[in-house]
Amino acid sequence: MASASDLQEQELSFYQGNIHSLIAPENSISLILHEPANYPSWLISGIIQQSISSNNECYLSQQSPAYPKTPSSTFFYSFSETEQTYSKYFLKYITQNKSLFQFISPLTDSTISIESWNKSIITKVKETKTKDLTPVVILESPELLLSIIPGLTIPKLLTQIMEIQKYATLYIALSTDLINSSELVISLLHRSSIILSLTSLTTGRADDISGVLSISKGPIHNEDINKKLVSFKIADRQFVYFVSANGYVDQWFASVSMPMKLIIIGLTTVYESLEIKSLCGLFTNGKKSPEQFDLSMAFIIFRNILEIHAIKAMVGMLI
Amino acid sequence: MSASVASPTILLNRIFSLREPCPFILVTDTFIQSATYLTDELITKARSSATDLSIIYLSFETTHTPSYIQTGRDQFINLLDKDFEIILTKTFQNDSSLNQISNTRKLIIIDSLNYIQPNKIISFLKLIMNPSHTVYGIYHQDMNFQLNQSKNPSPSAYTYLHYLSSCVFEVKPTDFNDSDSLYNQILSNGPVFPLGVKSTQQPLFFIELTYRRKSGRSLEYNFTIDSSTHNYEVITLENNTTDQDDETLLKDLTTFNLGTTRKQREQRDKVDLPFLEAQKSMGSVGSSIVYEFEKDDDYDEEDPFEDPF
Numbered sequence: 001m002a003s004a005s006d007l008q009e010q011e012l013s014f015y016q017g018n019i020h021s022l023i024a025p026e027n028s029i030s031l032i033l034h035e036p037a038n039y040p041s042w043l044i045s046g047i048i049q050q051s052i053s054s055n056n057e058c059y060l061s062q063q064s065p066a067y068p069k070t071p072s073s074t075f076f077y078s079f080s081e082t083e084q085t086y087s088k089y090f091l092k093y094i095t096q097n098k099s100l101f102q103f104i105s106p107l108t109d110s111t112i113s114i115e116s117w118n119k120s121i122i123t124k125v126k127e128t129k130t131k132d133l134t135p136v137v138i139l140e141s142p143e144l145l146l147s148i149i150p151g152l153t154i155p156k157l158l159t160q161i162m163e164i165q166k167y168a169t170l171y172i173a174l175s176t177d178l179i180n181s182s183e184l185v186i187s188l189l190h191r192s193s194i195i196l197s198l199t200s201l202t203t204g205r206a207d208d209i210s211g212v213l214s215i216s217k218g219p220i221h222n223e224d225i226n227k228k229l230v231s232f233k234i235a236d237r238q239f240v241y242f243v244s245a246n247g248y249v250d251q252w253f254a255s256v257s258m259p260m261k262l263i264i265i266g267l268t269t270v271y272e273s274l275e276i277k278s279l280c281g282l283f284t285n286g287k288k289s290p291e292q293f294d295l296s297m298a299f300i301i302f303r304n305i306l307e308i309h310a311i312k313a314m315v316g317m318l319i
Numbered sequence: 320m321s322a323s324v325a326s327p328t329i330l331l332n333r334i335f336s337l338r339e340p341c342p343f344i345l346v347t348d349t350f351i352q353s354a355t356y357l358t359d360e361l362i363t364k365a366r367s368s369a370t371d372l373s374i375i376y377l378s379f380e381t382t383h384t385p386s387y388i389q390t391g392r393d394q395f396i397n398l399l400d401k402d403f404e405i406i407l408t409k410t411f412q413n414d415s416s417l418n419q420i421s422n423t424r425k426l427i428i429i430d431s432l433n434y435i436q437p438n439k440i441i442s443f444l445k446l447i448m449n450p451s452h453t454v455y456g457i458y459h460q461d462m463n464f465q466l467n468q469s470k471n472p473s474p475s476a477y478t479y480l481h482y483l484s485s486c487v488f489e490v491k492p493t494d495f496n497d498s499d500s501l502y503n504q505i506l507s508n509g510p511v512f513p514l515g516v517k518s519t520q521q522p523l524f525f526i527e528l529t530y531r532r533k534s535g536r537s538l539e540y541n542f543t544i545d546s547s548t549h550n551y552e553v554i555t556l557e558n559n560t561t562d563q564d565d566e567t568l569l570k571d572l573t574t575f576n577l578g579t580t581r582k583q584r585e586q587r588d589k590v591d592l593p594f595l596e597a598q599k600s601m602g603s604v605g606s607s608i609v610y611e612f613e614k615d616d617d618y619d620e621e622d623p624f625e626d627p628f
Contacts, residue, residue, distance in 0.1 A: 027382065027383050033512060035512075153400075155399060155400040155434060156400055158380070158399060158400075159399050159400045162382045162399065165382045166382055166383075176510070176512060182509055182510070183462075185510060186350065186459075186461055186462050186509070186510060187380070187462065189350040189510065190350050190353070190380055190431065190459055190462070191380050191382075195350075195514060195519065197512040197513050197514060199512050199513045212513050214512065214513035214514055214515065214516075216514040216515075216518065216519040216520075217519050217520035218350070218519070218520070219348075219350055219353030219355055219520065220355070220381075221355055236516055236517050236519075237516055238513065238515070238516055
């Protein structure tokens with residue numbers, strides 16, 4: 001029986017024609033927005049792995065050739081999770097240059113004063129920043145600070161985030177469903193150069209698809225931020241992904257376990273497996289240009305209420 | 320001089336090159352299609368027409384100085400969560416004394432007007448408005464909430480800004496006409512995800528320009544701007560609310576013939592309606608009911624149903 005795992009895996013890349021596929025230009029904000037059911041631990045782990053790697057290694061783009069790269073210091077500040085959540089990923093993928101990576105949970109770490117959380121980050125970042133290399137900082141769930149710190153307003157929190165941005169390449173992971181975070185989400189959307197969103201399939205739960213990763217351009221142009229490198233052209237596309245259980249059972253997030261596979265065709269649930277396979281066969285014969293892939297993915301993910309023969313007709317026109 | 324501007328594209332070019340008298344340009348955008356490309360167009364045009372133009376960038380959300388800010392000539396000022404009155408007074412006090420000597424044009428860019436409290440908008444603009452300044456302010460329509468809550472109910476900041484502006488640009492994606500488009504969903508329900516492929520920050524976008532002349536007359540034009548080729552195209556939006564007559568509404572509605580032929584319509588127009596006929600002769604006696612005895616009427620003095628009047 002055909003399943004999504006038969007499909008061709010794709011390299012995950014946020015930027016077109018850039019070998020460091022997941023690493024954003026310095027001093028930019030990359031926003032990772034997710035729903036509670038689509039936790040981005042697999043994605044964050046991939047970013048960390050590539051950031052600290054000295055040969056551009058990343059488990060999400062295994063097929064890409066090894067390329068020498070200066071490893072960056074990477075700091076992961078999580079306001080919602082402890083290291084336990086990520087331990088499986090860290091054990092498996094954070095193997096190179098381990099000393100460059102630090103996981104910090106400011107809420108459980110008694111040495112950090114929560115009111116001056118950003119100062120402790122800036123101190124660490126400044127220590128490791130060199131002329132040629134900007135450290136990577138990943139903030140997870142900073143929206144919780146609005147509830148934790150008395151008197152902290154959104155403009156104040158944004159000022160603190162901007163301070164960190166001055167010295168680092170910043171990734172911010174936020175949940176879109178948390179109450180009172182929508183104002184912060186919109187404010188950050190206007191400051192980001194890339195928007196990565198993880199959502200469930202609109203058609204419902206599927207056994208072989210965990211969700212959709214959508215990569216979109218943010219309002220800030222990378223050319224403005226990075227005057228040295230202008231090759232950060234965002235690969236505006238969507239992936240469907242599958243995080244398999246592989247024997248691990250996690251009571252809270254079924255998607256936390258590993259490993260994951262990226263597959264390109266977003267057709268599940270609504271169609272019979274046989275039809276999926278015949279359609280996928282049309283796409284994966286290896287003769288299609290990337291532009292056609294984008295087009296077909298958009299069509300299938302967004303117009304999946306259409307009849308299967310209508311899609312087939314469309315596919316026929318594309319090829 | 321500006322009254323002679325006939326072509327909308329020429330008007331747009333004149334606004335971009337700061338040759339139209341526009342003291343305050345307001346731009347509204349969303350994160351789906353931000354004003355970044357429009358700002359770039361304006362800066363390029365303004366710089367090429369006035370080489371001595373000096374830019375003051377007032378930042379509420381930009382961390383790094385944009386590439387068009389030249390050190391020495393331009394200024395980049397961060398105002399987020401700071402007392403803008405002190406900073407701006409200091410900036411423009413020095414400036415006004417210098418201005419008397421060299422009267423250089425200044426373009427003041429505000430990257431987001433959303434962070435200013437509605438009751439402070441006027442004082443903010445008062446600090447930066449000046450005859451030699453052109454103010455270019457961006458307002459994010461999807462951030463239509465008050466970040467700094469004030470207790471006094473007052474009109475929204477956007478109401479003030481729209482009223483005070485001499486020129487308004489509304490930046491929209493090209494599919495804004497579609498009621499199901501992401502742009503319309505975000506304006507009504509807030510951000511929705513996933514955003515989809517090639518749906519944000521497209522180089523080809525739509526702008527709605529409202530230009531207010533000094534006379535009070537306001538001109539409205541629509542354009543599509545291709546920022547990759549710097550081409551501006553005037554768009555005439557189709558008016559969908561055309562009046563439909565009964566005939567088109569009834570067409571193909573049922574199997575019955577509900578329409579009328581031309582001959583039937585002509586005959587119908589000739590019919591004198593009774594109430595119109597009655598008013599011709601009765602108008603002279605006001606509102607009273609007058610019984611006119613006709614030749615076939617049988618008048619009976621003892622008729623119990625006789626009109627008592």
